[in-house]
Amino acid sequence: MQRKLTTSRSAASSVAIGDLALASAGTQATLASSSYHRHPPEAAIDGSKHTYWLTTGCFPQTLCLSFATRVQVHKVRMVMRGVREFVIERSEEAAPFGGFVPVMSLSHLPEREGRLQVETHDVNRAAARHLRLVILDSWEPFVSVHSLSVHGTVAREE
Numbered sequence: 001m002q003r004k005l006t007t008s009r010s011a012a013s014s015v016a017i018g019d020l021a022l023a024s025a026g027t028q029a030t031l032a033s034s035s036y037h038r039h040p041p042e043a044a045i046d047g048s049k050h051t052y053w054l055t056t057g058c059f060p061q062t063l064c065l066s067f068a069t070r071v072q073v074h075k076v077r078m079v080m081r082g083v084r085e086f087v088i089e090r091s092e093e094a095a096p097f098g099g100f101v102p103v104m105s106l107s108h109l110p111e112r113e114g115r116l117q118v119e120t121h122d123v124n125r126a127a128a129r130h131l132r133l134v135i136l137d138s139w140e141p142f143v144s145v146h147s148l149s150v151h152g153t154v155a156r157e158e
Contacts, residue, residue: 021045021131021150026068029053030096030130033062044145052146061135061143064096070129070155073103077120077149078133082140084109088121090128100132111139116146127155 021027023045032041032053039054041063074090085107088098093099103123131150135143 015053015057016073018151019047019149020067020073020152020154021065021148027150028066029063030066031062031064031114031132033060037070039144043134044148047147049114049146052144055135055143055145057141059135059137062132063144063145064130064132064147065148065150066096066130067128067150070127070157071150072152073123073126073128073131073150074152075120075122076131077118077147077151078121079146080117080144081112081114081146082138082143083117084111084139085135087136088123089132089134090126091130091132092127093129096130096132100130103131107136114140125152 023042024047027045029041029045034056035041036054039052041053043051044053044063045065053063066118070092073090087105088103089100091099104121104128109117133148
């Protein structure tokens with residue numbers, strides 16, 4: 001099921017509110033450290049509960065999302081399996097190759113014995129053109145990212 005981005009209007013500009021990470025909102029999985037044809041990186045942002053990105057067994061693993069436009073990130077929600085430690089980074093650069101700064105990190109996630117982990121974190125309205133998930137360590141040889149949701153607003157152009 002595809003979720004749609006809702007839009008509200010203000011006097012100055014149009015501001016989108018909702019899951020900005022969906023492929024249907026124009027976001028792309030631009031860089032990933034690994035890819036398996038049955039579980040590609042794009043599966044983390046396709047809006048389906050039945051697909052996921054599967055990593056290889058070497059860490060760190062990265063998944064970079066590029067938004068259609070500059071956004072203000074309010075909250076990040078991840079549904080994954082086997083993750084022990086991760087970092088979320090953001091960049092406002094035009095290309096997704098540099099300028100990344102940490103937004104949040106979490107280590108020592110509890111072992112869930114194969115069950116899904118759901119992590120939701122506020123990120124203090126961080127401006128971003130790209131968002132990168134870096135999985136630093138895991139409980140299992142492979143990690144799956146079932147969804148990566150980014151809630152916020154489209155940043156106003158100055």
